[in-house]
Amino acid sequence: MCVDEVNPQAVDETELAIEGALRPTSLAEFIGQPKVRGQLQLLLDAARIQExxxxxxxLAGPPGLGKTTLAMIVAHESGRPLRLSSGPAIQHAGDLAALLSSLQPGEVLFIDEIHRMARSAEEMLYLAMEDFRIDIMVGKGAGATSIPLDLAPFTLVGATTRSGMLPNPLRDRFGFTAHLEYYDPAELERVVERSAIVLGVELSARARAEIARRSRGTPRIANRLLRRVRDYLLVHGGAGTDVAAVGxxxxxxxxxxxxxxRLDRAVLDILIRRFGGGPVGLGTLSVTVGEEADTIESVVEPYLVRIxxxxxxxxGRVATPEAYAHLGVAPAHATGTLDMDDL
Incomplete structure (x- = not known):
């Protein structure tokens, strides 16, 4: 087939099918987070018994740990349909009212990044979660009236990477809060093993361990790296057990x-070579690296601090002796510049 005959929609559907196949469909298949799995299983079993x-x-925790997958499992194991939305998409109370009023009895509503909802929508959600009711304002000014609208009972599954940004009244209305933790290497090896079977990639235990070691404790990254390894082996050939090929x-x-x-190393390199290991403010660091401060603070910094x-x-931020050793730079006294606006 010629390149211009390829159907992009078919390619997208294939990628979506692969993504779907990599997601477990039950708590028994879900790898890692044993405490959270046990808590969720109890909650779902009790609801099933009481009908x-x-x-x-x-669901709170860093990106890529399986919050969306767990929401899908909650719906699947409850035998209920799942409705997907996100905080940034709900910027007005009317957006949330339209979404809630269309829910079927028992439906599971998943709102990703729920901390990014508009404040007016959050306030409407309080009543909806507690009493399965919302108040619709009709008219303006002195003639405005509030009309109550009953909702079908539903289960809200909210996901957030920043639980501290949720207002207390909203957080308190959740019956259960799960805190997802980073995965250890052994758990990630099991994730890679399962995903490799789905993708049809033969990997030795050493190759799986190598991918797991570079996955930053995150299953999403492990699956992404595995797919790049699959591509490399497909193009260059060679045995799937070749650890050198994975490297x-x-x-x-x-x-x-x-x-x-690349960005992680750029931040460390500039922190050490340009600023003598720090301390240096986040604003100065982001300008020097040429990356948004939010990206450095939410994506780069947590992993560098954790390891x-x-x-x-x-x-300000400082480089540790381990950072010098990793980059192969001799330690030096901090001579960095500090951006006072970042203190």
Whole structure:
């Protein structure tokens, strides 16, 4: 087939099918998070015995740990349909009212990044979660009236990467809050093993361990790296058990042996070579790297701090001795510039 004869829609559907196949469909298939799985299983079993919708669930934790997958599992194991939405898409109370009023009895509503909802929508959600009712304002000014609208009972599953940004009244209305933790290497190896079977990639235990080691404790990253390894083996051939091929594939995509990517290393390199290891303010660091401060703070910094390559102090960010060792730079006294606006 010629290149211009390829159907982009068919390609997209294939990718979506692969993504769907990589997601487990039950708590028994879900790898990792044993405490959360046990808590969810109890909650769902109790709801099933009482023949009622499950309590509202808040899933909190870093990106890529399986919050969306768990929401899909809640709906699947409850035998209920699932409605998907997101906080940024609900910017007016009317958006939420239209969504809630269209729910069927017992339906599971999943709102991703729920902390990014508009404040007016959050306030409407309080009453909906507690009493399955919303108040619709009709008219303006002195003639405005409030009309109550009853809702079908539903289960709300909210996901957030920043639970601290949720107002207390909203957080308190969830019957159960699950805190997802980063995965250990052994759990990630099991994730890679399962996904490799789905993708039809033969990998040795050492190759799976190599991918898991570079996955930053995150299943989503493990699956993404596995797909790049699959592509490399497909193009270059060779045995799937070749650990060197796995290393070559990940090196091609700038993923080093401990999972740092190009931006991670750029931040450390500038922090050490330009600012003598710090301390340096986030604003100065982001301008020097040429990346948004939010990206550095939410994507780069958490992993560097977690693995001990960066520290946060009242005076700014600093590089640790381990960071110097990883980059192969001799330690030096901090001579960095501090952006006072970032203190």
């Amino acid at each position: 009622r919708p499950a309590d509202h669930i808040l 070559a594939a990940l090196e091609l995509y700038d993923v080093d042996p401990i999972g740092l990517d 001990g390559l960066m520290g946060r102090t009242p005076r």
